[in-house]
Amino acid sequence: MTQTIVPFEKALAAYDPAMGLEVHVELNTNSKMFCGCPTEFGAEPNTQVCPTCLGLPGAMPVVNGKAVESAIRIGLALNCEIAEWCRFARKNYFYPDMPKNFQTSQYDEPIAFDGWMDVEVEGETFRVEIERAHMEEDTGKSTHVGGATGRIHGAEYSLVDYNRAGIPLIEIVTRPILGAGEKAPAVARAYVAQLRDLIVALGVSDARMDQGSIRADVNLSLAPKGSDRLGTRSETKNVNSLRSVERAVRFEIGRHAGILDAGGSVVQETRHFHEDTGETTSGREKSDAEDYRYFPEPDLVPVAPSREWVEELRRTLPENPTARKARLQAEYGFTDLEMRDVWAAGALPLIEATVAEGVAPQAARKWWVAELLRRANEAGVELAEVGVTPAQVAAVQALIDAKTINDKLARQVFDGLIAGEGTPEEVIEKRGLALVSDDGPLIAAIDDALASQPDLVEKIKGGNMGAIGAIMGAVMKATRGQADAGRARELILEKLELS
């Protein structure tokens, strides 16, 4: 059957999309959900395992209290109710890399439920309702060797790594998001982005989408415009970047519309998203009747967080990142565009720390986003790992203010700092970067520049003050950038008797 993808705008002229997002967050606890094994990412396969997370006969689970705390904090940050008493259940199904052939999860008794998060898209606020946030364990990880696709079909053999089996997960499930219309892809992206920001602020996860520590399942359905009924949904699994979330929604809208326009029915199934093409392909069919045979996990006692504890956790929640962004943008006077760049670069905490060292917000922003971000991107590291600290940025700015260096020289100081050449002063000393403010060499350079460009002198004298820039350029070139620009300008004007 050929697939018709209806153009996005056309699809939305005829249909209303409904979205549901299920986001899995891998917690950064030191040990697994039900045993004491370490959770470090990237360890040698099957080195972080024990009888419990291998599901060996006789082994038993014990709940990780830190994971419960993280779950409650996430729930509180999402404005959820926190259960006074809840249980784990067994979700019985077969999966090749699930050691017990059931997953210990929460079913009808989640730790957190009935919350919401306001998501802003192009100035419009959408309230995303959170149905639940529940605790569960991750499965192991299979590597299929020998096939062309890396999938199990066609593989010669499969390797299973149980290091990830039993890592604590929180699954956050929204209610259907209705009424987003053409903004649906952007709302989906903004929701996941804001959720990630919240997770980062809470410090409960590494929040690395590229490492799978946050992954989203995107449920989407279409209903004819004006209908109050939900259509049949597809579930695109394990979408691994913000951009992909947006693209998956967009693609599925077009695909569903193609099926519905042709008079067909959407099949309820899981789908895989492909980063390279932006398309989804069929996974396995999934019906509502899929029978997980849930029942309460008899090896675990119920979780009953005391109200005192919950209130203590509520009191110690960090400032909501959305509110914090708005507050700092106002305090710093950043434009929306500036703020977006600052946020996208992950620079806000660095700027905050730099401002705390006494640097003006705009200067701090300039150094981190306009200057150091380029170096971080080149080195392929996070901005915070670029090799320059907020204190060093403040020290460099102080040297600029004292006219020891200028902005241009500061860039070379940063190069030196990243190269590990010592303190800013030591870099300046080693690289001979101090400004020339001594009039003697400046006057010589100015005289040379004026003498070699008499036409410019005429222009300046004729009132074209912009032409001073060209003289300045020659002076800077002659002094290898170390001229004090302010003093050079004064001297040029004196020479031309314009001051």
Next chain:
Amino acid sequence: MSWIHTTAAEQAAALAAGEVTSVELTQAHLDQIAATNGELNSFLHVDADGALAQAAASDARRAAGAPLHELDGVPIAIKDVLATEGLPTTAGSKILEGWIPPYDGTVTAKIKAAGLPILGKTNMDEFAMGSANENSAYGPVKNPWDHTRIPGGSGGGSAAAVSAFQAPLAIGSDTGGSIRQPGAMTGTVGVKPTYGSVSRYGVIALANSLDQLGPVTRTVLDSALLQELIGGHDPLDSTSVATAVTGLADAARQGAAGDLAGVRIGIVKELQGDAWSAPVVERFDESIEILKGLGAEVVEVSLPSFVHAMAAYYLILPAECSSNLAKFDAMRYGLRVTPEGDPSAEDVMKASRDAGFGNEVKRRILIGTYALSSGYYDAYYGQAQKIRTLIIEDFKKAFEQVDVLVSPTAPTTAWALGEKADDPLANYLQDLATIPANLAGVPGISIPSGVSSADGLPTGIQFLAPVLEDARLYRVGAALEAALTKQWGAAIAAPAYAKEA
């Protein structure tokens, strides 16, 4: 008289007095196993070298004057349901044939730490499913009292081992009566402690919410000593209770003095009637008269929900076990059967499970899968849990009136091998009296109440106490035991094994 005919407490005292070494004790039991296991089939695996090495280490510790556990050096047998590092553990199933756990269950670790030589692993119904030990993949166990009879189940191996003087102490597991019912069938003492008071870590789960490890011995005091050794809070078992159950040996010694004045005993009205054979009732009534004679006040109490206990049990148990057994997929440990041709992973799993699981296991997996499936959960599993709540409430009300409850342990004496093998329901009915304690988590003890006047086989009497009040069982049980022993002139024992050959 050989050392094997002494009790664990007597052996411990002899070790302490230097009258015997642990190596001598252990060797005596290994000799008895060697002489009798071919017939009884009570041990699936005997670890003679390991046991003797542990015994030698115990003797060396004692010689060095190290502080020792009271039972240090007294040998023990462990039901094959509990993980023992380095020793095969099969739960009586082909699907785990050859599996050697890389870890010790908590009770195994405690036994090792206390210095008890481990003689081996005892036979059992496959995954502890059965009341006759005829469901073991490794053949039935024979009752030491009569080799044509079953020893009870699922802990038939542990009960027979203790009854036939192969071991003074054994570990059993009791999910619906699997320590107590074989105790009654073989004339041994069997205890199901309060749920959660002995760690389940390392127990290959049958039904996690019902399973409990406990002692199998020949005397009430020996059980008390063993329960004190294996009990206590375990951070590896989330359902482990924080409150320690203590004072058990003291209670047994106090009870043996024979005074039960002020103790109120309730006969369970629902555990009487046509199901109970006349010879069993005869011995039971005799015990009641003895208890009255010791000063106990005996009344009849009603726990009406008990009539539904069997139905609830046979929904909850298969539901939990259907989930527990899903992990046996032939991929990581145990049996793997690879069919001819070019089989898929699914074909391998099917063939392995077909060959590896016995009929009773398959039956319960199917029942449990059905009971949990969507649309039936509320009708079956949900209802069963409601009954469970009613049973817990009935127990609470009954224990407001009396200190302990009493009933015959099993409705009949041991039946002939094969007699009920094809009738699962007839087998299930054997656990009528023992099941309510598992559903409610309360402790229970079965002690020998004599032999049937009809067939000369042992009968058992069961006492039940409130949660964490295990000490009451030991006090009352020891009092009755002392009176009965006095009446008989000696402890009852399987005739063929009671004397040296």
